Amino acid sequence: MGFLTLIGLFVIFYYLFYIIFPWFSDCDALTKFKEKFGKPVDSLRNQVVWIVGASSGIGxxxxxxxxxxxxxxxxxxRRxxxxxxxxxxxLRGNVKLTEKDILVLPFNICDAEVHQKMLNTALSEFGQLDILVNNxxxxxxxxxxxxDLKVDKELFHLNVFSIISLSRVVLKYFLEKGKGHFAVTSSTAGFTGVPFSAxxxxxxxxxxxxxxxxxxxxxxxxxxITMICPGPIQTDFLYESFTENPGEKLExxxxxxxxxxxAKRCGQLISxxxxxxxxxxxxxxxxxxLLCYLKYYPNLNNIxxxxxxxxxxQKVRDSKDIVKT
Known part of the structure; x- marks a missing residue:
């Protein structure tokens, strides 16, 4: 068998893998590989993790x-x-942690004026921070x-600018420390165009x-930096959803x-x-x-x-029609 034939077979099997694999997984191939053969979640033991957006759902x-x-x-x-x-x-039934190992630190992330104060509080409690999860x-x-343009501004204030503000505060600490880890809850919408959610x-x-x-x-x-890109996750996210109107919730x-x-499986995979x-x-x-992998086949993906x-x-995302046209 010639060298070019081997290369051709490798390319065929490579692309076949990424067509077949998604039908047997709930995550990308590298995450699945690390779940089987990578570092266990227990390797994070005793690290200090700050989860912003920890009151429900994925967080x-x-x-x-x-x-x-x-x-x-x-x-x-906030709550x-x-x-x-x-x-x-x-803490329930957890022999690895005590009451003092978990700090409840409520604040409104949209209030950039308190970000440094919140970091200082966290550091005074634990003496260090290893991972910031922007959720x-x-x-x-x-x-x-x-x-309405006011909706774009309000949504960006929460989803983007508040996160960037807090991350800049924490990054200065990480640089002084010499290391650090950011995790950011994005979405599969973070690298593809999703209808009815501009x-x-x-x-x-x-x-x-x-x-x-x-x-x-x-x-x-x-x-x-770990960019977290969930697709449809079973959480109650639609109640608080923005619409096209300022100050309105989808409910x-x-x-x-x-x-x-x-949401449980999502939390495990993020870990x-x-x-x-x-x-x-x-x-x-x-x-x-599979649709995510199709992004690497531009012409086929567009068709x-x-x-x-x-x-x-919309049906794949919400299992029902949310937006009527």
């Missing part, structure tokens, strides 16, 4: 996964009562041309732009679907990504994972996306 379940691994946690969101509940659940944010459902999609693209710039700029400073119940990845310092994690059902149409993607 809450990430807290449970990291608590099981013995991480010391700082839990932040103290929900954070206290998460803390109680983290705060809200989604959106709206028709592109009907979105402001949200733009905000997630912006996060990739900001943090990929940081990754390149600080490549020699021992600063790790719809999220449909329960077997095609959505559970694996943190333990192995993966640069990017995709977490979604097989159809979404398929146009053929399937926006209603198909």
């Amino acid at each position: 809450e379940n990430l807290a449970y996964s990291l608590a099981d691994a013995g991480c010391k946690l700082i839990l932040s969101a 103290t009562d929900l954070l206290e509940k998460v803390k109680t659940n983290c 705060a944010g809200r989604t959106q459902r709206a028709i592109w041309e009907k979105i 402001s949200y999609t733009g905000s997630k693209h912006a996060l990739h732009g900001y943090f990929e710039s940081m990754r390149t700029e600080k490549a020699t400073n021992n600063i790790a 719809q119940k999220t449909a329960v679907s077997s095609t959505k990845v559970s 694996i990504g943190l333990a192995n310092q993966l640069e990017e994690i995709w977490i979604a059902n097989p159809i979404v994972i 398929i996306w146009r053929h399937l149409g926006p209603r198909f993607f």
Whole structure:
């Protein structure tokens, strides 16, 4: 068998793998490999992890996964009562942690004036910070041309600028320390165009732009960045969703679907990504994972996306029609 034939077979098997693999996974290939053969989540034991957006959904379940691994946690969101509940659940039956190993630190991330104060509080409690998880944010459902510009600004303030502000404060500490790790909850919408969520999609693209710039700029400073890209996850995210109107919430119940990845599983996969310092994690059902890989087949991807149409993607995402046209 000639050399060129071997190269040709390798290319064929390589592309076949990325067509077949997604049908048997709820994450990208590298994350799945690290789950089987990489560092276990327990390797993070005793590290201090600050989760902003820890009161529900993905952040809450990430807290449970990291608590099981013995991480010391700082839990932040606006509502103290929900954070206290998460803390109680983290400690229940957990022999690796005590009451003093979890700090409830409520604040409004949109208030940039308190970011340095919050970091100082965290450091005074634990003496160090190893990982910052930027998980705060809200989604959106709206028709592109009907979105009021005030909504774009409000959504970007929460999903982008508040996160960048806090991260700049923490980055200064990480640079002084000599190392640090950022995790950022983006979305599969962070690298592809998602219908009926223009402001949200733009905000997630912006996060990739900001943090990929940081990754390149600080490549020699021992600063790790993990971009977390969930697809449809079974959480109650639609109730707080932005719409096209300023100050309005969608207030719809999220449909329960077997095609959505559970929040618990999502938290586990993120923990694996943190333990192995993966640069990017995709977490979604097989159809979404396959569509993500199709982005590397530009011509074929464009044909398929146009053929399937926006209603198909809304059904995959929400399991029902949210936006009526």
